[in-house]
Amino acid sequence: MALLEVENLTKFYKDVRALSGVSFEVKKGEFVAIIGPSGSGKTTLVRCINRLIDPSDGTIRFDRMDMRALEGMHLRHARAKIGMIFQHYNLVTRLTVIENVLHGRLGYKSDLAGILGVYSEEEKQKAVEVLGLLGLEDYVYRRCDQLSGGQMQRVGIARALVQDPRMILCDEPIASLDPSSAKIIMDYLQKIQQELRITIIVNIHQVDIAKKYAERILGFNKGHLVFDNKPGKLDKDTTREIYGAEAGELFSN
Amino acid sequence: MSSSLTDGLSASQFFRRKKLVLTAVLAAMVILSLAAGTLTDFRIAKVFVAIPRVAVWLVKNVVPDQMALTRVPNILDKLVATIFMSIMASVTAAVAALVLALLGSKTTRVHPVFSVLTRGIASVTRNIPVVAWALIFLITFGQSTFTGFLALFFVTFGFLTRAFTETIDEVSASAVEALRAAGASRPQVIAQAVFPSSMPQMLSWLLFMIETNIRSATLVGLVTGSGIGFVFDIYYKSLQYKSAFMVVIAIVVVTLAIEMISNALRRVIL
Numbered sequence: 001m002a003l004l005e006v007e008n009l010t011k012f013y014k015d016v017r018a019l020s021g022v023s024f025e026v027k028k029g030e031f032v033a034i035i036g037p038s039g040s041g042k043t044t045l046v047r048c049i050n051r052l053i054d055p056s057d058g059t060i061r062f063d064r065m066d067m068r069a070l071e072g073m074h075l076r077h078a079r080a081k082i083g084m085i086f087q088h089y090n091l092v093t094r095l096t097v098i099e100n101v102l103h104g105r106l107g108y109k110s111d112l113a114g115i116l117g118v119y120s121e122e123e124k125q126k127a128v129e130v131l132g133l134l135g136l137e138d139y140v141y142r143r144c145d146q147l148s149g150g151q152m153q154r155v156g157i158a159r160a161l162v163q164d165p166r167m168i169l170c171d172e173p174i175a176s177l178d179p180s181s182a183k184i185i186m187d188y189l190q191k192i193q194q195e196l197r198i199t200i201i202v203n204i205h206q207v208d209i210a211k212k213y214a215e216r217i218l219g220f221n222k223g224h225l226v227f228d229n230k231p232g233k234l235d236k237d238t239t240r241e242i243y244g245a246e247a248g249e250l251f252s253n
Numbered sequence: 254m255s256s257s258l259t260d261g262l263s264a265s266q267f268f269r270r271k272k273l274v275l276t277a278v279l280a281a282m283v284i285l286s287l288a289a290g291t292l293t294d295f296r297i298a299k300v301f302v303a304i305p306r307v308a309v310w311l312v313k314n315v316v317p318d319q320m321a322l323t324r325v326p327n328i329l330d331k332l333v334a335t336i337f338m339s340i341m342a343s344v345t346a347a348v349a350a351l352v353l354a355l356l357g358s359k360t361t362r363v364h365p366v367f368s369v370l371t372r373g374i375a376s377v378t379r380n381i382p383v384v385a386w387a388l389i390f391l392i393t394f395g396q397s398t399f400t401g402f403l404a405l406f407f408v409t410f411g412f413l414t415r416a417f418t419e420t421i422d423e424v425s426a427s428a429v430e431a432l433r434a435a436g437a438s439r440p441q442v443i444a445q446a447v448f449p450s451s452m453p454q455m456l457s458w459l460l461f462m463i464e465t466n467i468r469s470a471t472l473v474g475l476v477t478g479s480g481i482g483f484v485f486d487i488y489y490k491s492l493q494y495k496s497a498f499m500v501v502i503a504i505v506v507v508t509l510a511i512e513m514i515s516n517a518l519r520r521v522i523l
Contacts, residue, residue, distance in 0.1 A: 050434055080436035090431035092449050107436020114441035163435055
């Protein structure tokens with residue numbers, strides 16, 4: 001049984017077609033990488049899944065819920081089950097690490113409790129515990145604007161994890177990081193997938209990293225899904241199809 | 254625009270054209286100033302001749318006499334009242350502006366229509382000068398402190414709505430996206446992401462407007478017959494120049510003090 005089913009997903013921005021008839025399925029616990037040149041629709045795709053962007057056509061079923069039919073409370077509860085990690089971390093940098101992590105619980109809270117920032121003892125414990133797992137135990141009460149990029153991204157992961165998600169969407173999670181921080185982040189994502197059985201979908205620019213970590217790769221070009229297979233099947237021809245003729249040579253090894 | 258004008262030019266042609274444009278602009282400015290001077294019968298020589306006379310008059314009046322000094326308590330009284338009126342106008346306008354900014358900013362709006370409305374209201378209220386507002390309310394409410402309050406309120410409201418809207422979009426858009434993705438509701442997003450990210454910058458704008466309003470309050474007082482502006486007007490019109498000048502000195506000292514306080518506050522906040 002697939003956790004996520006995307007069928008014929010299409011998105012128009014005015015007259016520009018960002019996604020054309022994209023269909024694929026993701027199983028529970030899978031690690032999927034989405035690759036493709038800038039403007040190929042990767043970001044639009046991930047944001048359509050949790051409805052940060054409203055699709056123009058097609059269906060998205062997550063955990064047997066029809067995402068496009070959800071509104072209000074139901075949409076919030078569905079989103080709570082999908083974590084998200086961003087290229088620019090998207091933290092409230094003036095707040096402390098733990099406050100940012102607890103933001104991951106807002107999807108489960110009443111308006112009032114969320115506005116006032118009232119969290120239960122379990123939630124606070126859980127936040128501290130998750131920060132420990134990510135090696136941030138010494139930074140719990142630090143303000144986020146004092147952290148490095150790699151540390152901020154780990155706070156982003158912690159925020160996604162306290163959501164108790166079934167799936168985590170990652171939009172270019174390492175595009176702003178140096179290679180060693182990038183490796184740390186990718187290793188954590190892999191650990192989350194393998195040990196917690198959480199599905200990971202990650203948009204990524206580096207094809208070699210996608211091949212190293214992902215169990216499956218989706219390749220996009222101009223809004224079309226042109227490749228959907230195991231990393232081993234990604235050869236010179238298919239890379240050329242995704243990235244265009246010249247780029248094919250670059251990845252030919 | 255410049256690229257279409259300069260396309261296909263050699264480097265020397267490009268720079269020659271640039272110099273030509275610069276010369277033309279300078280020439281136009283000189284001609285415009287001369288024309289304006291002629292039309293308004295302005296003679297620069299007259300200004301220079303007048304300077305020594307003005308200096309002598311100033312020196313004679315700048316030092317307060319006994320009478321001016323006895324008026325200091327009254328002047329300070331009015332000045333403090335004016336300052337509090339400016340602060341009140343600024344703070345109430347800030348609250349109203351915050352509501353409108355939340356409705357109109359791209360990050361927190363319910364519907365794009367609100368952005369258009371907000372921008373419209375903000376630019377109309379902001380672009381009517383404070384003295385014009387004072388005149389408008391003078392007709393309705395007569396000479397009173399309330400008239401001055403309203404004039405300051407509307408200008409501040411327009412300015413802060415614009416400033417707050419931009420601050421919200423600039424500072425909090427990314428965190429707002431993350432919280433929405435986690436399933437937070439709109440009120441939660443505003444309380445947990447928008448306020449913490451943009452509050453320092455908003456407070457800084459508010460301090461700036463309080464300073465500005467204390468300065469404009471003098472002028473507004475002249476028009477509306479209230480506060481420190483009115484006191485100055487009375488002394489001036491009854492030819493008590495030394496007392497009038499005492500008012501000016503008090504305004505300058507207090508404005509500088511307020512600016513220093515507000516800069517110190519800003520350092521703490523930001």
